[in-house]
Amino acid sequence: xxxxxxxxxxxxxxxxxxxxxxxxxxxxxxxxxxxxxxxxxxxxxxxxxxxxxxxxxxxxxxxxxxxxxxxxxxxxxxxxxxxxxxxxxxxxxxxxxxxxxxxxxxxxxxxxxxxxxxxxxxxxxxxxxxxxxxxxxxxxxxxxxxxxxxxxxxxxxxxxxxxxxxxxxxxxxxxxxxxxxxxxxxxxxxxxxxxxxxxxxxxxxxxxxxxxxxxxxxxxxxxxxxxxxxxxxxxxxxxxxxxxxxxxxxxxxxxxxxxxxxxxxxxxxxxxxxxxxxxxxxxxxxxxxxxxxxxxxxxxxxxxxxxxxxxxxxxxxxxxxxxxxxxxxxxxxxxxxxxxxxxxxxxxxxxxxxxxxxxxxxxxxxxxxxxxxxxxxxxxxxxxxxxxxxxxxxxxxxxxxxxxxxxxxxxxxxxxxxxxxxxxxxxxxxxxxxxxxxxxxxxxxxxxxxxxxxxxxxxxxxxxxxxxxxxxxxxxxxxxxxxxxxxxxxxxxxxx
Numbered sequence: 215x216x217x218x219x220x221x222x223x224x225x226x227x228x229x230x231x232x233x234x235x236x237x238x239x240x241x242x243x244x245x246x247x248x249x250x251x252x253x254x255x256x257x258x259x260x261x262x263x264x265x266x267x268x269x270x271x272x273x274x275x276x277x278x279x280x281x282x283x284x285x286x287x288x289x290x291x292x293x294x295x296x297x298x299x300x301x302x303x304x305x306x307x308x309x310x311x312x313x314x315x316x317x318x319x320x321x322x323x324x325x326x327x328x329x330x331x332x333x334x335x336x337x338x339x340x341x342x343x344x345x346x347x348x349x350x351x352x353x354x355x356x357x358x359x360x361x362x363x364x365x366x367x368x369x370x371x372x373x374x375x376x377x378x379x380x381x382x383x384x385x386x387x388x389x390x391x392x393x394x395x396x397x398x399x400x401x402x403x404x405x406x407x408x409x410x411x412x413x414x415x416x417x418x419x420x421x422x423x424x425x426x427x428x429x430x431x432x433x434x435x436x437x438x439x440x441x442x443x444x445x446x447x448x449x450x451x452x453x454x455x456x457x458x459x460x461x462x463x464x465x466x467x468x469x470x471x472x473x474x475x476x477x478x479x480x481x482x483x484x485x486x487x488x489x490x491x492x493x494x495x496x497x498x499x500x501x502x503x504x505x506x507x508x509x510x511x512x513x514x515x516x517x518x519x520x521x522x523x524x525x526x527x528x529x530x531x532x533x534x535x536x537x538x539x540x541x542x543x544x545x546x547x548x549x550x551x552x553x554x555x556x557x558x559x560x561x562x563x564x565x566x567x568x569x570x571x572x573x574x575x576x577x578x579x580x581x582x583x584x585x586x587x588x589x590x591x592x593x594x595x596x597x598x599x600x601x602x603x604x605x606x607x608x609x610x611x612x613x614x615x616x617x618x619x620x621x622x623x624x625x626x627x628x629x630x631x632x633x634x635x636x637x638x639x640x641x642x643x644x645x646x647x648x649x650x651x652x653x654x655x656x657x658x659x660x661x662x663x664x665x666x667x668x669x670x671x672x673x674x675x676x677x678x679x680x681x682x683x684x685x686x687x688x689x690x691x692x693x694x695x696x697x698x699x700x701x702x703x704x705x706x707x708x709x710x
Contacts, residue, residue, distance in 0.1 A: 230255065234492040249349055249555050250588060252492050256499015268500040271567045278560035281494035282347070282375065283461055285556075287443040288487030289347045289372055290465025292480055297365035298466065304538045305369025310406075312530040313374050316343040317381070319526035324518055334572050337385055341562050341580055342522055344378045345371040346555030349588065357596050360606045363544060367551055372466070375557060376409060376456035377402045382561050386568040409456030410463050416446040417467030424473050435475040436482030439468050472687055474625070491556070498559045502581050511575065515582030523587055527552050547602040553591055554584050624650075625686050627679040629693055631671060636700040637693070643667030644701045651681035651689035 237251040259266045268274075298305070320339035324330045330338070350371040380402045384390050390398050420442035429435060446464035451457035473479070531549040540548070562580040565573040599605050631637045642653055642665045656665050657676035663669075671677070681689045695703040 230259070230496060231489075231492060234496065235488075249491060249495055250585060252495035253499045253585065256496040257502060257504060258499075259496070260500040260502065262504045266500060268497070271501070271563055274497060274501045275560070275563040275567045277497055278494060278556070278563055281490045281497075282458065282557065282560060283444060283447050284490035285347050285487055285494075286372060286375070286458060286462045287440060287447075287465045288483045288490070289350075289368065290462045290467075291439065291443065291469035291483045292487075293368050293372070293466055293469060294361075295466065295470035297361040298369050299365075301362055301365035302369055304366045304534060304540070306373060307534040307537065308366065308370040308530065309374035310377060312370070312534050313343050313377055315530045315533055316522065316526040319529060320518060320522050323521035323525065324514075327521075328514055328517060333385065333570075334576060337382065337565055337570070337573075338518060338576055338579060339522075340378055340381045340385065341576070342518065342554065342558050342583060343526075344374045344554075344557050344561070345552045346557040347371040347375070349553035349555035349592070350551075357599055358606050359599060360604050362540075363548060363551075363604045366548060370552075372462040373406075373459060376406055376459040378561065379458060379564075380405050380456070382564050386565040386570050405454070405456035406459050408453070409450040409459035412450045412455060413446045413460035413463030413465075414467065416442060416449060416460070417464035417471075420445075420464070420468050421471035421473065425471070428474075432475050432478060435473065436479040439473065439479050440483055440486065442468055472690075477628075494556045494560070498556060501563075502559075502578075506574070507578055507582070511578040512582050514579045515586065518579065519583035519587040522583075523550075523591065543602040544604055547598055547604050550591060550598055551595060554588055558584050624680055624682045627677075627681055627686070627690070629677040629679060631673055631675045631677065631697075633673055635673065635697045637671050637697045638673045640671050640696060640701045641667065642669050642671065645692065645696060647679070647681075647692055648685040648688045650685040651679060654678050654680050 234252055234255060237255065257263060261267055261269075317336065317339045320342065321332070321335040324335040324338055325332060328335075345367070350367050381398065384398055384401065420439065424435070424438065429438070443461050443465040447457035447461035450460035469480075528545075528549045531545050531552075535545045535548070558580050559577075562573075562577045566577050570576075645653070647653075653665055655662055655678040656669070656671070657678070658672060658674075677693075679689060679693075692703075
């Protein structure tokens with residue numbers, strides 16, 4: 215590649231990125247998942263459209279894994295631990311036992327109904343089983359769901375890639391036939407446990423260092439936080455553990471640590487996540503060849519997708535939910551909201567790059583199933599959530615942005631009061647912030663003023679709070695408690 219090639223790549227890449235970003239607005243207005251719009255953009259640009267040739271399966275495999283790393287990092291960094299923690303067991307069970315049940319049911323159906331040989335049946339079942347982190351994080355966060363639902367789905371989508379990747383790679387390499395099921399189960403357990411341990415270690419180390427090192431520019435914090443998350447993937451993959459488990463766990467820890475400039479970091483990683491999703495789906499659209507599709511690819515995709523959506527997924531959720539006392543209506547929604555997206559198509563490139571017999575047909579079937587059933591499942595999510603009673607009317611949590619004040623060993627916190635927050639109407643003196651923390655300034659309607667104890671907080675106010683490091687966590691907890699429960703939150707306890 216020379217500089218002239220680079221010029222052309224930058225021109226086309228920038229134009230595609232702009233079109234993809236503008237397409238987000240179009241997809242929202244017509245109710246079409248934006249991820250499928252990106253996929254369609256890739257098809258338009260590809261060999262069956264404008265004629266851009268892209269057939270390098272190994273490169274697509276590598277870039278696909280790279281995109282998933284960025285998406286999982288963004289998902290972990292923007293996920294609230296308080297939502298995931300009480301639902302971690304359920305999400306982990308869905309990602310492991312649930313995935314195993316789904317693979318068995320879909321493989322059995324594909325073998326008996328479609329006559330697939332067992333290797334291809336298990337492969338297509340494994341490839342289609344994992345829910346897609348990008349689809350879950352982008353679609354579900356537009357619907358105000360109960361934290362028990364979002365926490366479960368986010369934990370599942372963040373963790374279920376890891377065991378499935380091990381399974382697909384092992385089958386494609388012929389290791390299952392050579393070494394048996396026992397070896398495969400042991401390998402999955404090893405990769406998950408060691409990968410998660412590495413993620414915990416690097417996430418904790420990153421948070422510890424960043425709380426004690428004042429960087430010279432605020433823009434460096436998002437970069438180094440994101441770099442720590444990706445470092446976890448590389449460290450785990452380097453010793454043949456699960457990099458996907460490592461990057462998600464590390465990002466989850468970093469995203470919930472008391473770090474400076476968290477709002478800026480969140481905005482940065484969300485942008486990176488969108489960029490990864492756009493690039494990933496456009497690339498997969500380029501790789502696909504609609505000219506190769508035959509009627510039986512469509513038929514098999516419809517059948518396999520139906521088995522997964524209407525049989526395997528509900529059975530999976532039912533088998534896992536029974537241990538956690540989830541209501542039948544919540545089970546219905548969680549079963550339907552197991553969205554597929556780029557992950558199955560990326561996983562389908564593994565047997566394709568390994569030249570497994572029938573892998574090109576498998577790729578086409580997976581492509582059809584993903585497009586049709588993502589459209590089918592995503593469209594009625596909001597209405598289904600209302601019907602199942604999993605929508606929430608809880609007040610939105612306050613967002614806290616922090617910047618270090620090194621000379622006084624304190625942090626400057628910026629709190630935005632969202633619509634519905636119970637901070638609105640509370641007098642400054644009623645906040646009962648801990649000693650060492652105080653509201654120094656309020657920004658309201660583009661004007662600033664130093665508040666008195668009797669001044670009332672209003673919706674869309676920005677509160678600037680100076681808090682000593684030793685009481686910062688207590689001050690944040692107090693502000694969030696009042697935002698959720700009102701001025702009487704914690705009454706009867708001495709919060710000072």
